Amino acid sequence: MTIGTAKSASYEDDLRARIVADPGLVLDDPQIMRALVKASESAMGGNVVDLRGMAMERQEARLARLEETHRAVIAAAYENMSSTNQVHRAIMALLEPDVFEKFLQVLDQEVTTILRVDCLRMVLESGDAERETGVEQMSGVLRVVEPGFVASYMAHGRSQPPRQIVLRQTLPPTPRLYGARLGDMRSEAVLRLDLGAGRMAGMLTMACADPLVFKPGQGTDLLAFFAGVFERSMRRWLS
Structure with a gap:
């Protein structure tokens, strides 16, 4: 017992000294x-x-x-x-492709992968959309629609004019853009494109199965920058 008490006292003295030296x-x-x-x-x-x-x-x-x-x-x-x-x-x-077909391929494959979205569509309005269905066959990423489609799609039933970029978690119930995959998409970013004077409206859509990728209230500065570069690239191809 005496030895145990001595060891305990020594340990306490050592602990006290350490605390005093370094509080x-x-x-x-x-x-x-x-x-x-x-x-x-x-x-x-x-x-x-x-x-x-x-x-x-x-x-x-x-x-x-x-x-x-x-x-x-x-x-x-x-x-x-x-x-x-x-x-x-x-x-x-x-910026890499030197022909439009390659541009569409890069948009459909590389850009979609880099941005980590499930569906990406480039939508162009045309006064004769029905006759230009062959243009869509150039790539699954391209859609040619009738005049007024872009504004209607971006507004999605709302009366106010659509903003340049719309983020939402409820997609319009039209399979025109995503086809059979529409039911799997839970969030979407829609970027309105200014293709230059004398040209009809266009837009770029990005849809994801994850509902948290795009949602109202998120910052849109990077998307606006991407849209600005994209529409300038398109003006080059349309010229």
Whole structure:
């Protein structure tokens, strides 16, 4: 018993010396500080309010909120950087083709893969859409529609004029763009295209089975930039 007591006393002396030499061992440990505060509250009795303990709890809660906000900001910055790289890679792919057929192929395959969307469609209005069905056979990504289709599709039953970019989780119930895959799509981005003076309206649509990829309230700066580059590329092919 004497030997055990001596070892215990030696351990306590060593622990006390370490804490005195480096108080941060205790002060920087939230669990130890919480235990010490509870022990102090128990010693004071139930009729005494420990304002220091209350202040410490509030500071801990505030610190936890700040750390959570910090993590959220870092995650958002990383996601934005990743999205920026995606758009830049897609644009570089669009600038490579030297013939229109290759441009459509890149749009249907490489760009769709880079942007991680399930369906991508380029929609062009034509005054004689029925006679231009052969144009669609050039690529599954191309759709030729009647005048007014773009504005109607983007508005989706709403009376206000459509914005340049529409993000939504409810797609119009028309199979004109996605065919049999329409039922699987749960979110969509629609980009209106300005193809130049004297030309009819156009749009670029991106649809995903994941309902969280595109939703109202998301930022659209990168999509607007992509649409601007895309419509300028199209003007070159249409000239």
